[in-house]
Each structure stands twice: as C-alpha cells, then as structure tokens.
Amino acid sequence: MSLFQLSWKNLTNKPLSLTLNLILFALGTGLISLLLLLSTQLQEKFDKNLAGVDLVVGAKGSPLQLILCSMYHVDSPTGNISIKEARPFLRPGHPLIKTAVPLSMGDNYRNYRIIGTTHDILPLYQGELQEGKLWEKIWEATLGAAVAASLGLKIGDHFQSSHGFDSDVDMAHEGEFIVAGILKPGGSVLDQLILTNTQTIWAVHEHAAEEQADTNAHEDHVEEDDSRPLMEYEDKDITSLLIQFKNRNYQTLNMGRSINENTDMQAAMPAFEINRLYANMGVGVDALQALALAIILVSGLSIFISLFSSLKERRYELALMRVMGASRSRIFFLIILEGVLLAMLGCLLGFLLSHGGMTLLAAYMKEAYRYTFSGWVFLKEEWVLLAGALGIGVLAAIIPAVMAGRTDISETLAEG
Amino acid sequence: MLQTKALQYSYDGRHQLHFPDIDCKKGEQWLLLGQSGSGKTTLLHLLGGLLSPKSGTVNIDGTNIGVLRGSALDHFRGRRIGIIFQKAHFVKALTVEENLLLAQQLAGVSASKSRIREMLERLNVGHKFRVKPDRLSAGEQQRVAIARALVNQPSIILADEPTSALDDLNCKEVINLLEEQANAVSATLLVVTHDSRLKAAFHNQIQL
Structure with a gap:
C-alpha cells in the first residue's frame, strides 16, 4: 500500500468529484493544447508555402x-x-x-x-x-x-x-x-x-x-x-x-x-499579408487562450475545494494514520500527491481530447485549407503545459496539505 | 515494560491533571478505571505519545518517549504501540485487508498478506478481508481494529473504552479476544475504561 496507491484509492473512492475535477482540468488544458496544435501547424504550412514568392x-x-x-x-x-x-x-x-x-x-x-x-x-x-x-x-x-x-x-x-x-x-x-x-x-x-x-x-x-x-x-x-x-x-x-x-x-x-x-x-506581398493575417488571428487565439487559462484556474480552485472539504471528513482517518506511524511529512505528501495526480491525469486527458480533436479537425481542414494536418504531433509547449499542470496541482493542494500535516492527533481522536 | 513517573498534564495552564505512577511488566494485563472527565483518555494519549506531558516521564520498552521527536516518535509509536479506540475508525477508501496492509507499511514493517489473513482468521473476520470497513457491524469493526492494532506485534496494546459501544455478549467476546491476542504476541495490555463490566476480568487494576 504505497502512498501513490493510497492517494489513488482516496481519489477513486469519490468518483463523482474525481470525474468533475478531471473534466474541468481536461477542458482547460485540452483547449490550450488544441490552440497550440492548430496555430503551430497552420503557421508551419503557411510559412512553408510562402515558397519564396515576393x-x-x-x-x-x-x-x-x-x-x-x-x-x-x-x-x-x-x-x-x-x-x-x-x-x-x-x-x-x-x-x-x-x-x-x-x-x-x-x-x-x-x-x-x-x-x-x-x-x-x-x-x-x-x-x-x-x-x-x-x-x-x-x-x-x-x-x-x-x-x-x-x-x-x-x-x-x-x-x-x-x-x-x-x-x-x-x-x-x-x-x-x-x-x-x-x-x-x-x-x-x-x-x-x-x-x-x-x-x-x-x-x-x-x-x-x-x-x-x-x-x-x-x-x-x-x-x-x-x-x-x-x-x-x-x-x-x-x-x-x-x-x-x-x-x-x-x-x-x-x-x-x-x-x-x-x-x-x-x-x-505574401509575407506582409500573412503576417497581417497572423496578427488578426492572434487576437482570437489570445482570447481563447485567456478563456482556457480561466478554465484551468477554476479547475485548480475546484481541486482545492474538493481536497479541502474532504479533509473535514478525513480528519480522523489522517489522525489514525499518524497513530499507525505516519509522520507529518507523509500526510503532507499524501495530500499533495492527490492534487498532483488530479492535475496530471486531467492534463493527460486534455491532451487526449486535443489530439483526438485535432485528428477530427484534420479531416475538415484538409477540405477547407488544402493541407494535411496531423493530430499526433507533440509540441514541446505541451511539456510546458504538463509542468504547469503539475504546478497548479501542487498549488491547489498546498493549503489542505499543510492543514492535514498539522492535524493535532490527540484532539482529533478525542473528538471522534 | 511500561512505566510512568509523576505524569502531569494541563490543557489550559491552570487546571493540572496528576496521574498515578504506573508500572506494568512484560505480558501483564491491566485495567485502568476512571469516571468520565477523570482524564482517562488524556492519560492514554500521553502513554501513546499522542500528547506530551507537562512534566514526568513515560518509559516504554526501555525508551523514554519524551526524548523522541517528530517522525522518530511517529515511527516508534507505529512499531511498538498498538492503540484501539472506543469507536473503530478506518481509512474509508480501503478494504479491510488494505487497511491492515497500510498499518504494516506505515510502521515500516514488510507487507505480509499471510500474516494479515491469519490475524483476521483468528478474530473471526477472515471472510471480510475484501470488504470496505463501513459495511461491517460494530462488533466486526472492533475486531478488525484489534487485528490492526496487533498486526505489527507491538510490545504494548493500549485500549481506550474498547467495549463501551458493545452489548454484553460482544463486550465479553472482545475482552477475551484482547487478552488472548495480547498473550499470543506476549504484549503488555492496558485497558482504559469506565465500563465496570470489565472489573471481573482483570486482577491488575488502577483507579484514577
């Protein structure tokens, strides 16, 4: 029963809240990753087809x-x-x-x-x-x-x-x-x-x-x-x-x-016109990106809230783990791990959505833009996104984790 | 095995709780009787290293637990002390077997499913090992809690009102089990209670 298994079981013990958190996070990261995929590939194709025409x-x-x-x-x-x-x-x-x-x-x-x-x-x-x-x-x-x-x-x-x-x-x-x-x-x-x-x-x-x-x-x-x-x-x-x-x-x-x-x-002049197009497209992309970031922030908040509220009913459980030999830092990492797991899984689910979506879009884009796009190209920006998700997971979990680590065993057990 | 000297505790800095000195030998079984509010639970928490005394010492197995700090104390507690509470609590997300596996892992004992199965069998809940604890009856829960407290073969078993939520039949059974299992691992047993039904079962008694 490793810490990892334990946090996973704690998460799956609440399937509804798990699903909600995952979907929220996946929507946010998926949208950002899709935007990245779309604009990079579109730009790549446009640049490639500039073809030195002046x-x-x-x-x-x-x-x-x-x-x-x-x-x-x-x-x-x-x-x-x-x-x-x-x-x-x-x-x-x-x-x-x-x-x-x-x-x-x-x-x-x-x-x-x-x-x-x-x-x-x-x-x-x-x-x-x-x-x-x-x-x-x-x-x-x-x-x-x-x-x-x-x-x-x-x-x-x-x-x-x-x-x-x-x-x-x-x-x-x-x-x-x-x-x-x-x-x-x-x-x-x-x-x-x-x-x-x-x-x-x-x-x-x-x-x-x-x-x-x-x-x-x-x-x-x-x-x-x-x-x-x-x-x-x-x-x-x-x-x-x-x-x-x-x-x-x-x-x-x-x-x-x-x-x-x-x-x-x-x-x-192609280069001039295409740059103007990027600039115009950029406004839309920026707006969507801001929306996606807002969704990610909300999902971070949602992770925070579910961890925080679960602490209340798990206080006794955590005190019990301390009695059984768990140190404060172990309890702290357990909660952090739950937040990180949620964020990472949400992010990976988001990638699945965006790359799957891109594959579907590719079929349509081929009709509309005469270019072949691929859904299964991975960008280095996505690593940044994954790291960001990790950060948000830690951030959302840090207050509940500190509180869990500080739980007074004696007081909690006496209440129970 | 378990000795205390001049233990004192204070919740608010004014009202002092003084506890009688305790000296339990290895394998002995003691009953600590006291009315509600007499500080029974406080004493048990002091003995288990869940609270630090204002003054005085607690010696377990030759170790003054007052000098242990942080995770060293947590580790010592997990390894040497088995605690049973009035109401059995578990990690809800885990099955009975997983709860016991967690107890082994947190105490730093290598996981042994056969040991767990054996403990559960001995306490007559062997068939429940795949069940989540909240699906068990109160009596079954208390038996699983005993199995959990004993699975790492602690030197001392502290039981806080282990029978107060149980009827006469279950009460007798649980006390018999406690004594039996403490004997089996030759652990010192200290039961803290106000339940006078238990008086007859112990000849070593302390009144608070």
Whole structure:
C-alpha cells in the first residue's frame, strides 16, 4: 500500500468529484493544447508555402484574398487580368524578375483545384515528378500526390473538370483531361493541386462559351496551337502571377507600389499579408487562450475545494494514520500527491481530447485549407503545459496539505 | 515494560491533571478505571505519545518517549504501540485487508498478506478481508481494529473504552479476544475504561 496507491484509492473512492475535477482540468488544458496544435501547424504550412514568392499580381480587390487564393488555394480569385496587362512581367530577361509564374484557375475535379500554369511553378515548391511526365500538350495534367492518392487516379486515366471550386456534376465541362504524371508528396500546396497548361483552362472555357452561344470559332482557337508563348495571347486572361525577384531592393519595392498606382492590377506581398493575417488571428487565439487559462484556474480552485472539504471528513482517518506511524511529512505528501495526480491525469486527458480533436479537425481542414494536418504531433509547449499542470496541482493542494500535516492527533481522536 | 513517573498534564495552564505512577511488566494485563472527565483518555494519549506531558516521564520498552521527536516518535509509536479506540475508525477508501496492509507499511514493517489473513482468521473476520470497513457491524469493526492494532506485534496494546459501544455478549467476546491476542504476541495490555463490566476480568487494576 504505497502512498501513490493510497492517494489513488482516496481519489477513486469519490468518483463523482474525481470525474468533475478531471473534466474541468481536461477542458482547460485540452483547449490550450488544441490552440497550440492548430496555430503551430497552420503557421508551419503557411510559412512553408510562402515558397519564396515576393509579389503576387492579380485583379484589384482584397490583397489577402489574392494571396490566399493564389498561394494557398483557399479563397476565390479577385478576378482576372489580361495577358496584355501582365505581359511586361512575362517577358523573358526582365532585369528584376527571376521567375514569373502565371496561374489560371476556376475549375476543379472532385474539389481538387485545376491550375493552369507553367513548369516554373515546380521549383518554387521543390516539386518533383514521382512517375510519368510533366504536362506538355493541351489536356495533359500532372497531379499532386494527395490528389492522385485520394482519387485513385493513375497515369493514362481520363477525367472531366467542373466549373467553380466545388464538385458539381451539373457544372461538368466537356473535354477530357488525361493524367500524364504524378508528383512526389512534398508537404506543400502542390500535393493538393491538379496542374495543367494555361491553354487547357482557356480551351475548357471556350468549349463552354461555344455551347452557350452556339457560334463558330471566333478568335484564335487555342486547341489548334498551344505552342506559342503565353505572351502572344494578348486577348486572353489569367488569374494571377507569382513573382520571384532576382534581388530585393528599392526598385522591387517600388514595383509593387507602381502596379497598384498605375495599372488596373494589384500587387500584394505574401509575407506582409500573412503576417497581417497572423496578427488578426492572434487576437482570437489570445482570447481563447485567456478563456482556457480561466478554465484551468477554476479547475485548480475546484481541486482545492474538493481536497479541502474532504479533509473535514478525513480528519480522523489522517489522525489514525499518524497513530499507525505516519509522520507529518507523509500526510503532507499524501495530500499533495492527490492534487498532483488530479492535475496530471486531467492534463493527460486534455491532451487526449486535443489530439483526438485535432485528428477530427484534420479531416475538415484538409477540405477547407488544402493541407494535411496531423493530430499526433507533440509540441514541446505541451511539456510546458504538463509542468504547469503539475504546478497548479501542487498549488491547489498546498493549503489542505499543510492543514492535514498539522492535524493535532490527540484532539482529533478525542473528538471522534 | 511500561512505566510512568509523576505524569502531569494541563490543557489550559491552570487546571493540572496528576496521574498515578504506573508500572506494568512484560505480558501483564491491566485495567485502568476512571469516571468520565477523570482524564482517562488524556492519560492514554500521553502513554501513546499522542500528547506530551507537562512534566514526568513515560518509559516504554526501555525508551523514554519524551526524548523522541517528530517522525522518530511517529515511527516508534507505529512499531511498538498498538492503540484501539472506543469507536473503530478506518481509512474509508480501503478494504479491510488494505487497511491492515497500510498499518504494516506505515510502521515500516514488510507487507505480509499471510500474516494479515491469519490475524483476521483468528478474530473471526477472515471472510471480510475484501470488504470496505463501513459495511461491517460494530462488533466486526472492533475486531478488525484489534487485528490492526496487533498486526505489527507491538510490545504494548493500549485500549481506550474498547467495549463501551458493545452489548454484553460482544463486550465479553472482545475482552477475551484482547487478552488472548495480547498473550499470543506476549504484549503488555492496558485497558482504559469506565465500563465496570470489565472489573471481573482483570486482577491488575488502577483507579484514577
């Protein structure tokens, strides 16, 4: 009958109060741990997908929306820009620009976004081929690893896209894509995308336009010739441009400003916008964290109250233990151990809740944010939380423990 | 074995309680009779080291317990003195067997389930070892309390009104058991009571 066993039996002898204390503590620590898990993983993913992009150029609108849509593929586009406008940035040999990657979007296949772009997008995210080849000709598509895995698509398979970002059979486009290759999983947003060339996106939408208008070929038909550089399709549109500079200097800084002031397009800096997003999110996270801390404090109080009130009915029992040879310090540690056990168990239960909850959330987040999250990642902050729980357990138990240690045996026994 | 000299105690600093000197030899059985308020329980607490006397000494087994401090006194008490109270109390969260295991552990005696089982058998409560104490009758509780006081084979057994809550039949049985068990471990037994039913059972008597 060790001290540990004894305190455990004392706790389980009062199942209701044990349950209440555990649930309270688990709620508090679970909420904090969940917030930690969420914000760290979200931040990790966001940072990873910054991908060295210095500037995103797109249609005027919310700069954050432009970034979320073009870099994280979570929001809808702000609109389109014409190739004519974007032409200066697409020109090879631009003195400031290292890479400019055009993006065209607006279609999906079973909720996975189809992006019309060039091969220059791959180095941004360190994308590599797993099998097959990259998209070359019109209608050819290269799939992100997660897309291929979850839809079970193989090289040579055909599929039809639908309009918009939500899968809807009624919105299916004509024209069949063919899977040309599959990328290696890289943990970046590429995993969740279907990549094809820009001309394919145009072709898809021309099909649609022709059906509605039932007119014959107007403008130049992309399907017949997709080998010309994008720059030459002056009357076509793209969604946005991801730009990486050779060097960052005042000229590149001015470029963004000048685009915003002098053109119908807007330029947004990903790092800046994402930091603004963190700052905004931070307020919410801070508020929730304060709430969680309050819950933890209340649960500490609840542990204190249950230990304190149990002392009253256990006075005789404790005096009896002294008679049987227990020292004051032993009685003191017995009560401390009960407080610590409650707090630690509550904290561990909280971790179970938060990691379990995170696993459930991960499924939803994958839909909403195109990223895979994991519920079973442990953060070093959680050790801090565990240590904090230990501290609260000790703190809640210290007054009852001192009182228990000071119990006057003779007086208590004479009363009994 | 158990000797006291000029024991005095005072609760409030004015009213002094003087106790007669006691000298019990090893294995002897004594009855200490006194009316309520005569300081019986105080004396028992002084003998058990639960209270410190204002003056005078208590000698147990050759040790002056007045010089023991803190946990040394607690340890001595756990190891050498078995105390039985008027009303049997237990650690409620534990079963009968676990309560006795705790008594062994707190006294620093190595746990022995067979010894516990043997004690409980001898006191006719062997079948109750898995039961929580508050499910036992008053008589059974008192027997388990005796088993607990004796499990570590103390040199001295102090019993404070062990029979006052019991009927005549149980009273006789409990006293017989106490004497029997004290003999079995050759411990000195001192029963403190106002219960005159016990007078006939002891020929060594002290009146307070």
